Each structure stands twice: as C-alpha cells, then as structure tokens.
Amino acid sequence: MQYIFLVPLFPLIGFLLNGLLLGRLKKSVISLIACASVGLSFLVSVRLFMELLSLPAETRILQETLFTWIPSGDFVVNFGFMVDPLSAVMILVVSGVGFLIHVYSVGYMHEDASYGRYFTYLNLFVFNMLVLVLADNYLLMFVGWEGVGLCSYLLIGFWFEKQSAADAGKKAFIVNRIGDFGFLLGLFIIFWQVGSLDYMVVFEKAPILFVAGGGLITAATLLLFVGATGKSAQIPLYVWLPDAMEGPTPVSALLHAATMVTAGVYMIARSNVLFMMAPTTMAVVAIIGIATAFFAGTMALTQNDIKRVLAYSTVSQLGYMFVACGVAAFAAGIFHLMTHAFFKALLFLGSGSVIHALAGQQDMRFMGGLKKHMPITYKTFLAGTLAIAGIPLFSGFFSKDEILWKAFSSDYGSPWLWIIAVGTAGMTAFYMFRLLYLTFFGEGRMDEQAKHHLHESPKMMTVPLIALAVLSIIGGYVGIPHVLGGGDNFNKFLEPVMKGIHGEAVEHALLSAGHSAALELVLMITSVGVVSLFIFLAYYFYRKNSTAMGQIRQKFSWLHKVLFGKYFIDEFYGLVIVRPLVNFSLFLWKIFDVIIIDGLINGMATIIGDISTVLRPVQSGKVRSYATIFVIGVMVLIGYFVIR
Amino acid sequence: MIPVTHYLILSALLFSVGVAGVISSRNLIVMFMSIELMLNAANLSIIAFSRYLNIMDGHVIVFLVLTVAAAEAAVGLAIIIAIFRNRATINADRFNLFKR
Numbered sequence: 001m002q003y004i005f006l007v008p009l010f011p012l013i014g015f016l017l018n019g020l021l022l023g024r025l026k027k028s029v030i031s032l033i034a035c036a037s038v039g040l041s042f043l044v045s046v047r048l049f050m051e052l053l054s055l056p057a058e059t060r061i062l063q064e065t066l067f068t069w070i071p072s073g074d075f076v077v078n079f080g081f082m083v084d085p086l087s088a089v090m091i092l093v094v095s096g097v098g099f100l101i102h103v104y105s106v107g108y109m110h111e112d113a114s115y116g117r118y119f120t121y122l123n124l125f126v127f128n129m130l131v132l133v134l135a136d137n138y139l140l141m142f143v144g145w146e147g148v149g150l151c152s153y154l155l156i157g158f159w160f161e162k163q164s165a166a167d168a169g170k171k172a173f174i175v176n177r178i179g180d181f182g183f184l185l186g187l188f189i190i191f192w193q194v195g196s197l198d199y200m201v202v203f204e205k206a207p208i209l210f211v212a213g214g215g216l217i218t219a220a221t222l223l224l225f226v227g228a229t230g231k232s233a234q235i236p237l238y239v240w241l242p243d244a245m246e247g248p249t250p251v252s253a254l255l256h257a258a259t260m261v262t263a264g265v266y267m268i269a270r271s272n273v274l275f276m277m278a279p280t281t282m283a284v285v286a287i288i289g290i291a292t293a294f295f296a297g298t299m300a301l302t303q304n305d306i307k308r309v310l311a312y313s314t315v316s317q318l319g320y321m322f323v324a325c326g327v328a329a330f331a332a333g334i335f336h337l338m339t340h341a342f343f344k345a346l347l348f349l350g351s352g353s354v355i356h357a358l359a360g361q362q363d364m365r366f367m368g369g370l371k372k373h374m375p376i377t378y379k380t381f382l383a384g385t386l387a388i389a390g391i392p393l394f395s396g397f398f399s400k401d402e403i404l405w406k407a408f409s410s411d412y413g414s415p416w417l418w419i420i421a422v423g424t425a426g427m428t429a430f431y432m433f434r435l436l437y438l439t440f441f442g443e444g445r446m447d448e449q450a451k452h453h454l455h456e457s458p459k460m461m462t463v464p465l466i467a468l469a470v471l472s473i474i475g476g477y478v479g480i481p482h483v484l485g486g487g488d489n490f491n492k493f494l495e496p497v498m499k500g501i502h503g504e505a506v507e508h509a510l511l512s513a514g515h516s517a518a519l520e521l522v523l524m525i526t527s528v529g530v531v532s533l534f535i536f537l538a539y540y541f542y543r544k545n546s547t548a549m550g551q552i553r554q555k556f557s558w559l560h561k562v563l564f565g566k567y568f569i570d571e572f573y574g575l576v577i578v579r580p581l582v583n584f585s586l587f588l589w590k591i592f593d594v595i596i597i598d599g600l601i602n603g604m605a606t607i608i609g610d611i612s613t614v615l616r617p618v619q620s621g622k623v624r625s626y627a628t629i630f631v632i633g634v635m636v637l638i639g640y641f642v643i644r
Numbered sequence: 645m646i647p648v649t650h651y652l653i654l655s656a657l658l659f660s661v662g663v664a665g666v667i668s669s670r671n672l673i674v675m676f677m678s679i680e681l682m683l684n685a686a687n688l689s690i691i692a693f694s695r696y697l698n699i700m701d702g703h704v705i706v707f708l709v710l711t712v713a714a715a716e717a718a719v720g721l722a723i724i725i726a727i728f729r730n731r732a733t734i735n736a737d738r739f740n741l742f743k744r
Contacts, residue, residue: 621740623675628667 179230232264286326293319
C-alpha cells in the first residue's frame with residue numbers, strides 16, 4: 001500500500017483544523033493538533049525510511065501518483081510524490097526537527113495572543129516544505145517552493161504590528177521573488193528542451209538532449225541557481241535572512257535549520273545530473289558558495305544581537321553546502337545540511353531560551369553569566385557550539401570535514417577553495433565562542449530587575465533542546481569517512497541519487513587517484529588546528545583579556561565599522577535598486593497615474609459635464625416650452641420638405 | 645359647391661389656433677381644449693378629403709378619432725383633477741418636478 005501522501009497530509013490537516021477553527025480552540029488543543037500532526041508525519045517518514053532501507057540499494061525509490069494535475073496536450077504534470085534516499089533524508093530532517101520546534105514553540109509562545117495563528121502558519125510551513133522535498137516533478141516542487149516563501153512572509157512578519165517585522169517579512173518575500181523568477185525561467189528552458197518536468201524523464205533525457213557544457217544547459221542551471229540563492233540566502237540575495245530575525249525565535253530555528261533555506265541546496269542536489277553537465281555553473285556555485293561563507297562569517301564577527309550572529313552563521317554554513325555542491329560533492333552538502341539542521345535548530349532554540357529568560361533582551365552586551373542560572377540551556381548550547389565549530393567527535397566535524405576534503409581533492413575543487421574554507425571554519429569557531437562567552441560566562445551585565453527574573457526555561461522548551469543536543473553530538477556518526485575507519489555510510493546511502501552523466505557514482509569518478517589517505521588526515525588535522533587556534537583567540541579576547549579586544553577594535557576601527565555595518569550591502573542595495581525603484585514607482589504613481597491616466601478619464605468627464613451645463617437650460621421641465629420647441633421643430637421640418 | 649381648399653384653410657386656421665392655445669396658455673384646461681381643437685382640425689381636413697374624393701374611409705376614421713378623443717378627454721380630465729387635488733393649482737408652469 002502506498003502511503004507517501006500521508007507525510008504532507010498530516011500537517012495539512014493540522015493547518016486546516018487550526019486555521020478554520022481559529023480562536024475557537026483552547027491553547028492545549030491547538031498545540032496538541034499542531035504537534036501531533038507533525039509528529040505523525042515524522043513517524044510515517046521513519047516508516048518510509050525503513051521500507052527504503054529494506055530494498056536493495058539500486059531500487060531504493062518509492063513513487064506514488066495521486067492524480068494528473070495538469071493534462072494539457074503534450075504538457076502533462078502529475079501530482080505525484082517520490083521517496084528516494086535524498087528525499088528520505090529531507091523528510092526525516094524536516095518533520096523531525098520541525099516536530100521538536102513545534103514542541104518547543106508550545107513553551108515559547110504560550111503567552112502570545114495569536115497562539116492559534118502561529119501554529120496554523122507553522123503547520124502550513126511544514127506542509128509546504130514536505131511537498132517541496134517529496135514532489136516527483138519540478139512543477140510540484142515549485143508549488144512547495146512558493147508555499148514556503150509565503151509562509152516565511154507570514155511568519156517573519158508574525159508580529160506585524162511592529163513596523164520592522166512587517167518590513168522584514170516584505171523584504172524576505174520580495175527578495176525571494178527575484179530568485180523564484182530565475183527558478184521559473186530555468187524550468188521553462190528545461191521544459192522547452194526536454195518536454196517534461198518529471199524528474200525521472202528530465203534526468204534520463206537531459207544528457208541526450210542537452211550538449212554537455214553548452215550554453216543552454218549552463219543558462220538553465222544558472223537560472224536554477226539564481227532560485228537557490230534566493231531561497232538559501234546566498235550572495236547576492238542573502239539580505240533577507242538576517243532580517244528574518246524579526247519573527248519569533250522558533251520560527252528562525254525552523255527557517256534556518258529544517259526548512260526554507262535548505263530548499264536551494266536540496267534543489268541543486270536533486271538536479272545534480274543537470275549541474276554536472278555545466279562545468280561553468282559548477283564553478284559559479286562553488287565561488288558564490290565560498291564567497292558567501294567567508295563574507296557572512298566576517299559579518300558575524302562583530303554583531304551584538306545574539307540572533308543576528310546566528311543568522312549570519314547560517315548564511316555562512318549554507319555557503320559551505322554550496323561549495324560542496326559546486327565541487328560535485330552533493331552528498332557532502334546534504335550531509336552538512338542535516339547536521340546543520342540539528343545544531344542550528346539547537347542554537348536558535350537555545351538563544352530563544354536565553355531571550356525568554358531575559359524577557360526579550362537580544363543584545364549580548366546585556367547578557368553574561370547565564371551559565372549558573374540556566375544549566376540545561378548552557379549545556380545544550382555548548383554542544384551546539386562545539387558541533388558548529390567542528391570539534392572532532394561532534395556532528396559538525398564530520399560533515400564540515402567532508403566538505404573541506406572534497407573542496408581540496410575533487411576535480412572541481414582547488415587548494416584555494418580549501419584555504420578559504422578553513423579560514424571560514426576558524427572564524428566560525430571564533431564568533432560562536434565569542435557568543436558563548438558573552439552570553440553564559442563572566443559577570444551578568446543585565447539590570448537588577450532582569451537578574452531577579454532569570455530562570456531556566458520550562459520542560460516544554462528544554463526537552464527539545466536536549467533531544468537536539470543529542471542529535472548534534474551523534475548526528476555525524478552516520479557518515480564517518482573511510483580514513484577514520486568509518487563506512488562512509490551516508491554517502492553510500494545517497495549514491496543512487498547522485499549519478500553522474502554516464503551513470504557512475506559522482507563521488508568515485510571525481511576523486512583523483514593521486515590523493516592519499518595520509519593527505520586527507522593531514523588536512524583534517526590542519527583544519528582542527530586552525531579551529532582550536534581561533535577558539536583560543538576567542539577565549540583570550542573575551543575571557544582572559546577583554547581590554548585587548550578594545551585596543552584592536554580601536555586600531556582597526558575602519559574595519560570594525562565595515563564589518564559592523566555588514567559591508568553596507570543593505571545600504572548599497574537601497575541606493576542602487578530600492579531607491580530608483582521607489583522613485584520610478586513614485587513617478588508612475590504621481591505623474592503617470594494621477595496626471596495622465598486620471599487626467600484622461602477626468603478630462604473626458606469634465607468635457608461632457610461642461611457640454612451638459614450648456615444644454616441643461618433646454619430641459620426646463622415646463623410643458624409649454626417643450627411644446628413650443630416641438631412646434632418649431634415640426635415647422636422647420638415641414639419648411640424643409642416644402643422648400644426642397 | 646364650396647371648393648376643398650376652403651375647408652383646408654379653415655382646418656389649418658383651427659389647428660394654428662390650437663397650437664397657439666397650447667403654447668401660450670398656462671391653464672391646463674385651456675391647453676386641453678386647445679389639443680381637442682387641433683384634433684378636430686385634423687378631423688375636418690380628413691372629412692373634407694373624404695367628400696372630395698368620394699371615399700367613405702375618411703368617415704370611418706373620423707368616428708374612430710372621435711371615440712379616441714372622448715376616451716382621452718375622460719383620462720385627461722381625471723389626471724387634471726388629480727393634479728388639482730394634490731397641488732391646488734392647474735397652472736402648467738408649476739409642474740416641473742423633473743427639473744429638480
């Protein structure tokens with residue numbers, strides 16, 4: 001029996017129930033519906049995953065067509081779902097992490113007036129994301145793609161009474177629209193050439209119908225990548241993600257970890273057959289990825305808002321995933337996506353717990369010393385920090401190192417890529433430990449009143465934190481590389497999806513024979529060394545000798561200003577794109593619309609009105625004058641006929 | 645025998661008197677009588693032609709017109725009485741409600 005459709009169905013039911021009965025349910029019922037729906041779809045996902053595992057590796061694919069969605073001549077699109085190793089990983093992450101975030105939200109949002117609306121949106125979000133990853137064709141994926149965009153708008157602008165939140169929601173939506181446009185154009189090219197949008201058909205026919213490395217496939221993949229930069233917050237469209245902080249903290253966790261931003265990486269991994277045919281695009285993906293990773297990392301160094309640091313860190317980590325995709329290590333990208341989902345959700349929820357305890361304070365300059373007040377939050381947060389920094393034995397280490405190694409060794413990679421990536425890993429360690437020290441160590445810098453209110457968060461919030469901490473620690477063990485004596489199971493599991501052009505597994509084809517295991521070990525040790533160095537630096541500057549930091553900051557005040565101002569990219573966009581657009585719109589409104597269009601319409605009306613004013617006295621309403629005019633008219637007519 | 649032109653001239657004169665009456669008078673009753681005058685002027689010319697051409701059709705038509713005129717007089721007078729009851733006047737220039 002096929003039951004794939006159950007996975008997205010449960011959140012949809014939850015959305016409908018909570019949405020239709022908005023404001024009529026008790027909070028406990030709302031949370032039960034919302035959490036249970038996502039939990040159930042997680043259970044179904046696990047069941048599907050088991051079923052997939054029981055199949056031989058080559059035939060691990062489950063498909064189910066619910067109905068024909070668009071039958072229009074040659075253009076036929078099915079409403080169908082597909083589970084293969086890639087989407088199995090995705091649904092497990094989306095529903096699993098999503099479920100934990102739902103549970104956490106019950107504790108976090110319990111005082112919010114729009115409790116029902118919140119969970120309605122949250123369920124819709126999970127539903128759309130599941131449709132996105134389960135779709136068996138590009139068009140259905142696009143439905144989920146757009147739905148996720150809509151939900152991000154709704155959730156980022158959840159507290160829409162606040163101007164900044166409403167603006168951030170708008171920004172996220174508009175920036176994403178730009179990417180979506182590119183994505184759609186890419187789909188058009190694919191359909192034009194292949195005549196279908198079904199994954200199976202496209203991936204089978206594309207190598208025959210497209211010229212490898214040719215202009216068309218390069219254009220198509222580049223356009224798809226534009227879509228990915230929008231959703232996955234890469235240069236140049238990353239600007240929406242840091243502003244997405246305006247939403248409630250669990251929303252940030254959901255946006256940044258399990259859903260939304262992973263969509264772009266998933267899409268590229270899914271289309272690996274197409275991307276492998278366009279080396280130019282691969283290079284662009286890798287370069288954009290590494291640039292994003294690096295620059296977002298530097299931006300995170302100086303931020304004071306705890307969530308903002310995490311936001312830039314997300315952008316930076318996503319850059320890593322794109323580097324992996326760009327060097328044809330798609331499985332490594334998905335691996336990092338998964339571990340990142342664990343530890344980034346953990347970090348966001350942990351920061352939410354901190355903000356909760358401090359009654360909404362997000363500025364790290366007014367935190368400190370929380371370690372003794374919030375032991376569970378601290379311990380779990382520490383686990384997340386170690387994981388993201390890439391400390392050995394934590395999940396982030398395995399996935400990040402996989403990417404670093406592939407960036408170095410793959411045919412598409414280069415040592416330069418590796419050097420920048422390692423530098424970024426160092427920065428990651430630095431800013432994360434800076435955050436840790438500023439928040440949990442040292443003296444409390446909050447005011448006295450806030451100090452009294454400090455408390456550990458309720459069970460509803462700490463239990464998901466613990467679960468995620470466990471996942472952040474052990475999540476990497478599914479993919480221990482050969483060099484460390486593991487089985488590289490994660491890569492093997494994804495191998496059937498990541499086929500190259502000729503059907504061989506990409507990973508094997510690309511690993512040059514020259515690189516030995518010893519080199520891999522050396523590189524691994526180097527990167528761990530760099531990370532440790534940066535952790536020590538963070539320790540030195542923020543624990544030992546905090547005046548030194550101030551001196552450095554003064555010495556390089558221009559650099560600090562640039563970093564703190566986030567390279568003034570927002571201002572630049574504002575000046576170059578937003579301002580001209582606004583001015584042009586103002587022109588269209590005030591000049592074109594008001595004067596020309598309205599002028600034409602009103603002018604016509606005025607002319608007709610004037611004519612009427614002149615003619616109005618004729619209609620005196622007096623019978624006798626009508627009769628007089630009538631007689632005169634008759635006489636004129638008779639006169640005319642007589643004279644003629 | 646009186647030539648047909650005399651009848652026609654009389655008819656035209658009667659008609660003109662009727663028209664002048666409708667245009668110049670403010671009294672609804674007078675206007676009404678003027679309209680009747682015009683009708684009968686038309687009747688006169690019809691009967692004159694009928695006699696002149698020796699065809700009986702004209703007589704029939706005149707009877708028809710007289711019948712209609714009688715019915716019209718009944719309705720018209722009823723309207724005038726209704727107006728008078730409502731407005732206490734039969735001055736035609738006072739009835740220009742459409743104007744407002």
